[in-house]
Amino acid sequence: MTLDTKDAPKNRYAGAPRAADFTIDQDWASYSAAEHDRWDRLFRRQLEVTIGRASQTALNAMAALQLSASGIPDMEQLSDRLEAITGWRVVPVAELVPDEVFFDHLANRRFPAGAFIRPEAEFDYLQEPDIFHDIFGHVPMLANPVFADFMEAYGKGGQRAMQLSQLHNLARLYWYTVEFGLIREAGGLRIYGAGILSSPNETVFALEDDSPNRIGFDLARIMRTKYIIDDFQQTYFVIDSFEALLEACYKDFGSVYGDVKIKHDLEPDETIQTDAIITRGTLDYFRTKSGP
Numbered sequence: 507m508t509l510d511t512k513d514a515p516k517n518r519y520a521g522a523p524r525a526a527d528f529t530i531d532q533d534w535a536s537y538s539a540a541e542h543d544r545w546d547r548l549f550r551r552q553l554e555v556t557i558g559r560a561s562q563t564a565l566n567a568m569a570a571l572q573l574s575a576s577g578i579p580d581m582e583q584l585s586d587r588l589e590a591i592t593g594w595r596v597v598p599v600a601e602l603v604p605d606e607v608f609f610d611h612l613a614n615r616r617f618p619a620g621a622f623i624r625p626e627a628e629f630d631y632l633q634e635p636d637i638f639h640d641i642f643g644h645v646p647m648l649a650n651p652v653f654a655d656f657m658e659a660y661g662k663g664g665q666r667a668m669q670l671s672q673l674h675n676l677a678r679l680y681w682y683t684v685e686f687g688l689i690r691e692a693g694g695l696r697i698y699g700a701g702i703l704s705s706p707n708e709t710v711f712a713l714e715d716d717s718p719n720r721i722g723f724d725l726a727r728i729m730r731t732k733y734i735i736d737d738f739q740q741t742y743f744v745i746d747s748f749e750a751l752l753e754a755c756y757k758d759f760g761s762v763y764g765d766v767k768i769k770h771d772l773e774p775d776e777t778i779q780t781d782a783i784i785t786r787g788t789l790d791y792f793r794t795k796s797g798p
């Protein structure tokens with residue numbers, strides 16, 4: 507078994523022929539033994555750290571979708587299992603797609619997943635979403651009917667937000683829920699955000715470190731809150747249930763955008779009077795990071 511040779515392209519799908527909707531052929535047979543082995547090691551490590559920390563919804567869905575350490579999933583076969591549960595399919599793309607393309611796929615219950623797997627050199631951390639982040643992090647939540655409705659509604663909301671040029675506000679909702687969301691469950695706070703679920707260190711940090719704030723979900727507050735893209739989050743927002751999240755998003759966003767537009771943006775570590783503070787963070791991690 508040969509590990510990635512150093513001159514292996516970082517993303518061998520980068521030049522793949524793509525359709526108008528940016529989808530490509532996953533060409534599952536072209537994955538190397540080294541790539542399948544990397545999936546298996548990522549999967550085993552992450553499953554171990556997510557047990558007891560991930561939302562029960564996500565863990566149940568992993569079993570229902572037969573996600574396992576048996577090599578990189580074939581998105582067609584995985585989609586057939588997912589579609590039978592919530593009507594969603596996973597479509598292969600080479601890399602990040604333009605926002606309007608992303609929203610159109612979500613609005614049609616298609617989740618664009620990167621077909622490439624991170625190179626060995628980026629085993630622990632990579633910036634853009636690869637197949638492990640997209641399938642281990644995002645797909646299980648799409649097997650939950652309520653969350654599946656929320657993601658479709660988000661796709662439709664995205665197209666409108668672009669017309670109203672308030673996409674940055676909606677992208678913050680995606681960031682603080684779909685990517686970095688926490689939920690209150692019987693056993694305490696649990697994780698449903700894909701960006702956390704696919705990161706071994708942030709899975710522990712998000713629930714157990716004293717540094718970050720943990721604040722009750724508030725739609726307009728979230729739309730005003732800037733976020734960090736290259737480190738742990740300084741603030742996590744907590745929903746009471748996926749039903750409550752969906753309910754909150756059935757509001758007319760037009761009026762919410764109006765409110766948000768006239769108020770100033772909030773820093774990622776800021777807390778305000780109206781916050782439902784669950785844990786007030788020490789922010790120590792960030793203070794030490796940014797030097798004495």
Ligand SMILES: C[C@H](O)[C@H](O)C1=Nc2c(nc(N)[nH]c2=O)NC1
Binds near residue numbers: 599603605619635680
């Ligand atoms: C829209 C969303 O907020 C974000 O900007 C995007 N995410 C993604 C994207 N494209 C892919 N493939 N995966 C994403 O997660 N394009 C845009």
Ligand SMILES: [Fe+3]
Binds near residue numbers: 635
């Ligand atoms: Fe993601």
